[in-house]
Amino acid sequence: MTRLRFTDILYPAVFGLGVLILWQLIVKGFGVPAVLLPAPSDIWTKLNASLPILWVDFVQTVIRAVIPGWFIGSLAGFLAALLCDRIPFLKRGLLPLGNLVAALPIVGVAPILVMWFGFDWPSKAAMVVVMTFFPMLVNAVAGLQASGHLERDLMRSYGASWWQTLVKLRLPAAMPFIFNALKINSTLAMIGAIVAEFFGTPIVGMGFRISTEVGRLGLDMVWAEIAVAAITGSAFYGLLVFLERRVTFWHPSYRK
Amino acid sequence: MSAAPAIAARPVARETGNAVPVTVVCLCILLAWYLAAIPMNWVITGPKIEAAGGGLSNILSFSWNDARPVIPAPHQIAQELWKSVFTVAPWSVKSLLYHGWITLSSTLLGFVLGSLLGIALAIAIVHVKFLAKSLMPWIIASQTIPILAIAPMVIVVLGSIGFTGLVPKSLISMYLCFFPVTIGMVKGLTSPETTQLDLMRTYHASTSQVLWKLRFPASVPFLFTSLKVAVAIALTGAIVGELPTGAIAGIGARLLQGSYYGQTVQIWAALFMGSFLAAALVWLVSVAERFTLRRMGEKP
Numbered sequence: 001m002t003r004l005r006f007t008d009i010l011y012p013a014v015f016g017l018g019v020l021i022l023w024q025l026i027v028k029g030f031g032v033p034a035v036l037l038p039a040p041s042d043i044w045t046k047l048n049a050s051l052p053i054l055w056v057d058f059v060q061t062v063i064r065a066v067i068p069g070w071f072i073g074s075l076a077g078f079l080a081a082l083l084c085d086r087i088p089f090l091k092r093g094l095l096p097l098g099n100l101v102a103a104l105p106i107v108g109v110a111p112i113l114v115m116w117f118g119f120d121w122p123s124k125a126a127m128v129v130v131m132t133f134f135p136m137l138v139n140a141v142a143g144l145q146a147s148g149h150l151e152r153d154l155m156r157s158y159g160a161s162w163w164q165t166l167v168k169l170r171l172p173a174a175m176p177f178i179f180n181a182l183k184i185n186s187t188l189a190m191i192g193a194i195v196a197e198f199f200g201t202p203i204v205g206m207g208f209r210i211s212t213e214v215g216r217l218g219l220d221m222v223w224a225e226i227a228v229a230a231i232t233g234s235a236f237y238g239l240l241v242f243l244e245r246r247v248t249f250w251h252p253s254y255r256k
Numbered sequence: 257m258s259a260a261p262a263i264a265a266r267p268v269a270r271e272t273g274n275a276v277p278v279t280v281v282c283l284c285i286l287l288a289w290y291l292a293a294i295p296m297n298w299v300i301t302g303p304k305i306e307a308a309g310g311g312l313s314n315i316l317s318f319s320w321n322d323a324r325p326v327i328p329a330p331h332q333i334a335q336e337l338w339k340s341v342f343t344v345a346p347w348s349v350k351s352l353l354y355h356g357w358i359t360l361s362s363t364l365l366g367f368v369l370g371s372l373l374g375i376a377l378a379i380a381i382v383h384v385k386f387l388a389k390s391l392m393p394w395i396i397a398s399q400t401i402p403i404l405a406i407a408p409m410v411i412v413v414l415g416s417i418g419f420t421g422l423v424p425k426s427l428i429s430m431y432l433c434f435f436p437v438t439i440g441m442v443k444g445l446t447s448p449e450t451t452q453l454d455l456m457r458t459y460h461a462s463t464s465q466v467l468w469k470l471r472f473p474a475s476v477p478f479l480f481t482s483l484k485v486a487v488a489i490a491l492t493g494a495i496v497g498e499l500p501t502g503a504i505a506g507i508g509a510r511l512l513q514g515s516y517y518g519q520t521v522q523i524w525a526a527l528f529m530g531s532f533l534a535a536a537l538v539w540l541v542s543v544a545e546r547f548t549l550r551r552m553g554e555k556p
Contacts, residue, residue, distance in 0.1 A: 111515030114515065
């Protein structure tokens with residue numbers, strides 16, 4: 001992946017625009033009822049008309065639950081990985097469990113967390129913490145092992161301490177893995193927060209809005225929420241990709 | 257979403273001799289669980305313990321045996337699992353096997369459909385240059401949308417045009433699991449070296465011959481790694497897909513009912529059932545992987 005070329009943006013843009021136009025034409029041309037699939041133009045109108053509601057939902061779900069939960073979960077996973085790195089016994093015990101948990105349907109914990117932390121945003125943030133912990137743990141442990149023996153031996157010949165080796169060699173080498181986990185977690189966090197809202201929430205939030213509007217067959221509002229979620233998710237992801245390029249510019253996949 | 261990086265992060269070879277550390281960590285978790293149950297259940301059990309006259313034996317028996325605890329003790333969950341799996345007929349609505357089967361069937365259908373779609377997309381992307389440029393970014397973008405959030409709408413919309421039961425849930429599973437398969441297969445199908453591709457060209461092999469005799473065999477290890485990720489998220493998709501159907505049947509419905517009626521033990525039992533299913537499915541795929549790779553001549 002070298003510098004972005006014009007066609008790298010042009011092709012997907014043309015494709016996406018084509019899909020939107022096709023969608024609009026099919027919905028309007030065949031008279032598909034709005035309860036099945038609203039046209040993009042209707043969704044856009046609804047989106048503009050209900051910006052205040054969307055903003056309140058955005059604050060409740062993203063600002064209060066997703067971002068703090070994502071941060072705490074990733075940080076906790078990273079610290080656990082550091083602990084595993086210092087205590088090999090813990091690593092051998094915890095890592096297989098972490099791999100197992102990564103395959104489990106963790107969203108099922110949502111009703112329990114809602115019961116423990118109440119209906120408001122803390123239960124959603126807790127859900128996000130639970131979902132983001134293990135991917136970070138597994139990836140960060142793998143990342144901390146990524147530096148080669150030669151480099152580590154060199155650090156030892158310099159008389160570097162564990163901390164110096166960590167900060168100057170192993171953390172930079174682990175960065176691609178850590179960013180992988182952060183990117184995985186950015187999508188998991190959105191899913192976790194929204195699904196947790198299906199199990200009980202105050203009358204605000206993206207998951208709440210989606211489930212109630214589906215019940216009222218207000219599908220244009222549902223799609224507006226989805227659009228907001230999609231834009232948020234993509235922006236979050238894109239920001240992480242940008243940061244990753246800045247931090248791991250040395251990685252072979254970014255070299256020319 | 258989680259797929260592509262998770263594939264990279266998953267260790268290929270399992271270290272031997274992890275049994276002891278894993279057991280120790282599990283025992284520590286169990287111990288912590290039992291200990292945590294005492295303060296966490298205090299809200300409910302506290303008055304009862306006071307009434308019974310306090311004392312350690314009362315504290316322990318009340319904290320670990322309440323009917324609707326904040327956190328049930330592990331043996332309560334085991335009892336509930338035993339009760340709802342072995343003591344009731346498998347086709348009754350009280351049986352977890354029944355609910356597990358409902359979830360499993362839509363998971364499997366979605367998994368098969370999603371994997372086929374994923375493989376087809378990967379083959380198209382590898383062979384058509386325009387698709388590689390235009391489709392790939394959208395496939396990645398499609399997974400930055402929290403698709404599980406759309407699940408209720410998909411279910412309701414499909415329900416209103418006559419699709420109910422198995423199909424809508426499997427469509428959600430399918431949407432979730434085509435992605436890791438596509439990513440893994442694109443990587444796998446493009447994994448043959450230039451020299452190998454050149455050799456095929458000197459044989460004057462057609463595109464389909466190159467696909468079947470070189471690219472596809474080369475992609476099998478990637479395929480299985482992706483399938484393990486895919487089957488796990490297919491199950492998650494099926495469970496979430498059951499949430500908005502009005503809690504009729506399935507693991508997800510069981511979770512929702514439990515949360516409506518405050519049946520904590522039931523929630524935990526359903527959660528463990530789901531986890532067993534996930535572990536079993538991933539295990540089955542790894543068995544198939546080992547078998548296939550051995551037949552293809554991989555040295556153990």
